[in-house]
Amino acid sequence: MRTTIILRTASNYLLPVLLLFSIFVLLRGHYLPGGGFVGGLIASIAFILHSFANGLKRTKDLLVMHPGYLIPIGLSISFLSGLAPVALFDEPFMTGLWSHEAVPILGNIGSTLFFDLGVYFVVNGVTLTIIFTISESA
Numbered sequence: 001m002r003t004t005i006i007l008r009t010a011s012n013y014l015l016p017v018l019l020l021f022s023i024f025v026l027l028r029g030h031y032l033p034g035g036g037f038v039g040g041l042i043a044s045i046a047f048i049l050h051s052f053a054n055g056l057k058r059t060k061d062l063l064v065m066h067p068g069y070l071i072p073i074g075l076s077i078s079f080l081s082g083l084a085p086v087a088l089f090d091e092p093f094m095t096g097l098w099s100h101e102a103v104p105i106l107g108n109i110g111s112t113l114f115f116d117l118g119v120y121f122v123v124n125g126v127t128l129t130i131i132f133t134i135s136e137s138a
Helices: 003-028 036-054 056-062 067-089 111-137
Strands: 098-103 109-110
Touching: 003 109, 003 111, 036 056, 036 111, 056 111, 067 111, 109 111
Parallel strands: none
Antiparallel strands: 098 109
16 A cells, blocks of 8 residues: 555654653543543554554554453553552542642542553554454455
8 A cells, every 4th residue: 555755754753742642631530520531542643643654563563462462461450550449548449549738730549540541551452453464464
């Protein structure tokens, strides 16, 4: 498949911008609409756009690991964020825990942020694995 130089150039600039935007959406998710699911989809779209413009091999070279490895990592993070209240404070599973001190830019960090981070990894891993598998077989 041949792409134009405009698409290739634009995708190289859009990849970091979309990844930063996905992190922004992830971080604002526990206060406003957004979160791990939407952020993970935006990150996946960034890599899919890059693969359409530059080829699947060049996009895979950008990734540190196969996206399928993000799925168990994300599931573990989400599960542990739900298990933390049970193990640490004898609270019910998935009870929200919040820090007392605010962190600049992030605000009060809570267990929901870690749950969203796990969802972010799972969605990104599943989406990229599916799209890359379909692209390789075509």
